[in-house]
Structure formats: C-alpha cells, structure tokens
Amino acid sequence: xxxxTPPDTxxxxxxxxxLHVDMDAFYASVAVRDRPDLLGVPVIVGxxxxxxxxxxxxxxxxxxxxxxxxxxxxxxxxxxxxxISPDFDTFTTVSSxxxxxxxxxxxxxxxxxxxxxxxxxxxxxxxxxxxxxxxxRLRATIHDEQGIxxxxxxxxxxxMAKMASRWAxxxxxxxxxxxxxxxxxxxxxxxxxxxxxxxxxxxxxxLGLVTIGDIAHTPVRTLQRAVGDHxxxxxxxxxxxxxxxxxxxxxxxxxxxxxxxxxxxSMGASETFGHDTDDRAVIVRELxxxxxxxxxxxxxxxxxxxxxxxxxxxADFTTITRSRTLGEATDVTQEVFGEAVRSYDALGxxxxxxxxxxxxxxxLVPRELVHRQLILGQREHGWSEADRxxxxxxxxxxxxxxxPASLLT
DNA sequence: TCTGGGGTCCTAGGACCC
DNA sequence: TCTGGGGTCCTAGGACCC
Numbered sequence: 001x002x003x004x005t006p007p008d009t010x011x012x013x014x015x016x017x018x019l020h021v022d023m024d025a026f027y028a029s030v031a032v033r034d035r036p037d038l039l040g041v042p043v044i045v046g047x048x049x050x051x052x053x054x055x056x057x058x059x060x061x062x063x064x065x066x067x068x069x070x071x072x073x074x075x076x077x078x079x080x081x082x083x084i085s086p087d088f089d090t091f092t093t094v095s096s097x098x099x100x101x102x103x104x105x106x107x108x109x110x111x112x113x114x115x116x117x118x119x120x121x122x123x124x125x126x127x128x129x130x131x132x133x134x135x136x137r138l139r140a141t142i143h144d145e146q147g148i149x150x151x152x153x154x155x156x157x158x159x160m161a162k163m164a165s166r167w168a169x170x171x172x173x174x175x176x177x178x179x180x181x182x183x184x185x186x187x188x189x190x191x192x193x194x195x196x197x198x199x200x201x202x203x204x205x206x207l208g209l210v211t212i213g214d215i216a217h218t219p220v221r222t223l224q225r226a227v228g229d230h231x232x233x234x235x236x237x238x239x240x241x242x243x244x245x246x247x248x249x250x251x252x253x254x255x256x257x258x259x260x261x262x263x264x265x266s267m268g269a270s271e272t273f274g275h276d277t278d279d280r281a282v283i284v285r286e287l288x289x290x291x292x293x294x295x296x297x298x299x300x301x302x303x304x305x306x307x308x309x310x311x312x313x314x315a316d317f318t319t320i321t322r323s324r325t326l327g328e329a330t331d332v333t334q335e336v337f338g339e340a341v342r343s344y345d346a347l348g349x350x351x352x353x354x355x356x357x358x359x360x361x362x363x364l365v366p367r368e369l370v371h372r373q374l375i376l377g378q379r380e381h382g383w384s385e386a387d388r389x390x391x392x393x394x395x396x397x398x399x400x401x402x403x404p405a406s407l408l409t
Numbered sequence: 410t411c412t413g414g415g416g417t418c419c420t421a422g423g424a425c426c427c
Numbered sequence: 428t429c430t431g432g433g434g435t436c437c438t439a440g441g442a443c444c445c
Binding site for chain 1: 437439440441443444
C-alpha cells in the first residue's frame with residue numbers, strides 16, 4: 001500500500017497520491033473553444049439521425065440534456081441548443097497533448113478515455129509538491145494550453161479519486177482523505193458507486209439496499225447471492241473504502257496500445273442502419289464493410305483474431321450475438337467475412353427487421369505468432385496477399401482507393 | 410421521443426479431458 | 428451400478444464504462 005512516510009513530507013501527502021483528472025464536458029468544450037459566437041449558447045455534440053448525445057455544455061445540461069440521451073429527446077428538451085457534429089480528429093489531438101502533459105508529471109498515467117486519466121503522483125511529490133498542488137498546477141496548464149477546464153479528484157485509491165472528481169465538477173479539485181472515506185460514501189445512493197449501473201442499482205433497491213452504508217452493513221454472502229460472487233465481494237470492499245487496484249501506465253485500449261501495456265483483447269465495428277431492413281443483400285454488404293474496416297485496423301495493429309462474433313440488433317432493440325472460433329487466428333478479410341455471413345445465415349431469419357449489425361474479433365494475438373498451416377490448394381494465402389496489396393494502395397491513395405467489389409456502388 | 414459505437418469483464422451451461 | 432471432482436474451452440448473454 002502506501003510507502004513509509006519520508007521524514008520531510010507530511011502524512012497527507014502520501015495518503016492521497018492518486019489523481020483522477022476528468023475534462024469538463026470535453027467534446028462540447030473543445031467544439032466551442034474557438035467559437036466565441038457560442039458563448040452563452042447551449043451546445044450539444046452529437047447528431048445524426050438515430051444518434052445520441054455525446055457531450056453537452058453546462059447550459060444544455062441545465063435544460064436536462066445528458067450524454068447518452070437520444071438526440072430527438074435532447075432537441076425537444078433544449079430546442080435553442082446548437083448541435084455540433086463530433087470531430088474526433090480534433091478531440092484526439094487535444095487529448096494527446098493533455099495526456100503528454102500528465103506524463104511530464106509522472107510516468108504512471110492510466111488513460112481511461114479521450115477525456116480522463118488516473119495519475120499516481122507518489123513519486124513526484126518531492127519534485128512538484130503535494131498532490132493538491134500538482135492538481136492545481138495541472139489544471140492551470142491545461143487551461144492555458146488548451147483553453148478548456150478540468151476537474152481533479154485526489155484520494156488514496158483509484159475508486160475514491162474517480163468519485164472525488166465527480167464531486168469536484170465543474171472546474172475544481174476535491175480531496176478525499178482516507179479518514180473521511182466512509183463518512184462521505186455511506187449516505188450516498190448505491191448507484192453512485194463506480195461499477196453500479198442502472199440494473200444493479202434497481203436490483204439492490206428492490207432488496208432494500210438503498211445507500212452505500214446499507215451495502216457496507218450487509219453480509220458479503222448475501223450480496224454475492226444477489227449480484228454474483230465477484231461483484232458482491234467488490235461492492236462490499238468498496239463500501240468500506242477498500243480498493244487496492246493500482247494505477248497501470250497505459251493508453252486507452254480504444255486508441256491502440258502505443259504506450260505498451262496490455263494489448264487489445266478484441267476489435268470490432270458495428271453500425272446502425274438509417275432505416276431498419278430485412279434485405280439480406282443490404283445486410284451482407286454491411287457485414288463486408290464492417291469486416292473490411294476491422295481487419296484493416298487489425299493488420300495495421302499487427303494482430304490476428306481467432307473468434308469471430310457477429311451482433312444483430314432487431315427493430316425492437318433485442319440484440320443477439322453468434323460466435324465461431326477458428327482453428328487458427330486470422331486477419332484475412334475474406335475469411336472473416338465468410339464466417340460472419342455463415343453465422344448470419346445460420347440464424348435463418350425470414351422477414352425480421354434489423355436495426356444494427358456488428359462484427360468483432362476476439363482472442364487477438366500478435367500476427368507473427370500465427371503459424372498458418374500450408375494446405376495445398378488453399379486460397380487464403382492469395383486473399384492475404386490481396387489484403388496487403390489493398391492496404392498499401394490505401395495508405396498511398398486513401399482509404400477509399402481500394403474497396404471490395406461489392407462495395408463499389 | 411426512443412435508445413451510437415468503442416470496448417472490458419463476469420456468469421452460466423455444456424463439452425471434453427484427466 | 429452410482430451419478431466424483433476439477434480444469435479448460437467454447438458459446439451466449441448481460442452489465443458496465445466513456
């Protein structure tokens with residue numbers, strides 16, 4: 001746990017070495033920072049037919065708009081809002097600069113997404129001051145360099161730091177001393193705990209467990225019977241502020257394992273149709289597009305996958321998955337596509353209206369570890385060559401220069 | 410009014426093997 | 428002549444996070 005306190009630092013310094021930094025309304029803040037005309041205007045980032053809200057500034061939030069909300073509803077709640085399409089290239093650029101800033105403070109930066117990270121600063125206090133001083137300095141730097149604000153939770157564990165940043169919002173710092181953890185937690189609703197979502201919250205409420213204090217005073221076995229062995233134990237620990245999870249230096253898996261750390265475990269793509277469809281030709285074409293997108297990413301990352309999973313979401317939003325595991329991992333577009341179509345056809349759907357399809361590969365391994373067995377007459381080698389040729393042309397002339405023939409229309 | 414897209418992890422049942 | 432126990436892999440579903 002916490003290392004022994006050096007004589008020249010205060011106990012408060014080493015007791016709260018974990019920072020959770022969370023940008024305030026990140027996408028919305030980035031989208032409006034160069035648009036002074038939008039000052040004082042409610043802003044929603046998102047859009048598209050059938051889309052959801054990705055981010056909303058505080059003016060829009062005051063009207064009831066929240067992220068994840070269907071755009072149709074958000075527009076009705078806040079008709080005066082300016083709706084802006086997301087520009088992920090810009091978000092990624094800003095995010096990279098911010099994360100670089102964090103790494104100048106400590107190498108122990110765990111990137112959770114484009115807009116948040118954990119920092120373990122216990123090795124930086126001698127050089128940079130107390131965690132709170134580090135937090136304030138980092139906030140000032142981000143504001144000066146990027147023109148956006150962030151909030152920082154400072155605590156002795158990652159979970160408490162995460163919760164503290166929520167209490168710090170917007171544009172603030174919240175310090176959670178270990179001695180005050182249970183006092184802070186126990187009055188809160190169970191849904192406030194990191195890892196307790198809507199379903200688990202409802203389940204616990206039905207059992208009469210409303211506050212985090214209720215969870216703390218419920219026997220572990222009772223919790224485990226209700227929510228499973230793992231989560232039951234986890235929730236009981238968290239309710240008492242017990243959390244030994246360490247900050248692990250890494251980039252978010254969603255943006256490639258550039259910094260080392262754990263490699264991706266799966267890669268996938270999915271898309272909601274503009275209109276529900278029961279047309280097999282349309283669906284198969286979409287499976288090919290998605291497969292091509294995923295396998296291209298895999299070849300860039302130098303990985304191959306052994307399990308191919310398709311997702312089918314019906315008009316009524318019920319969602320099913322079907323997976324097949326191959327004898328050996330692949331990154332070959334035509335192989336993955338073939339399995340995806342076989343899985344789809346095996347469903348035997350007749351006139352079912354389909355809203356979304358997806359393709360995902362799991363069990364990823366570095367491509368050089370795949371020992372492809374040579375079978376006479378096997379065509380995979382040819383397809384693999386074709387993929388690589390297409391990748392080269394795509395790099396030179398752009399992604400759309402080479403597409404599978406059935407996607408050309 | 411409906412409900413994106415990218416992921417991770419857990420559970421549970423059946424197959425299979427020792 | 429009763430129904431052993433793991434351990435691992437595969438599949439399907441579900442919850443959760445941003």
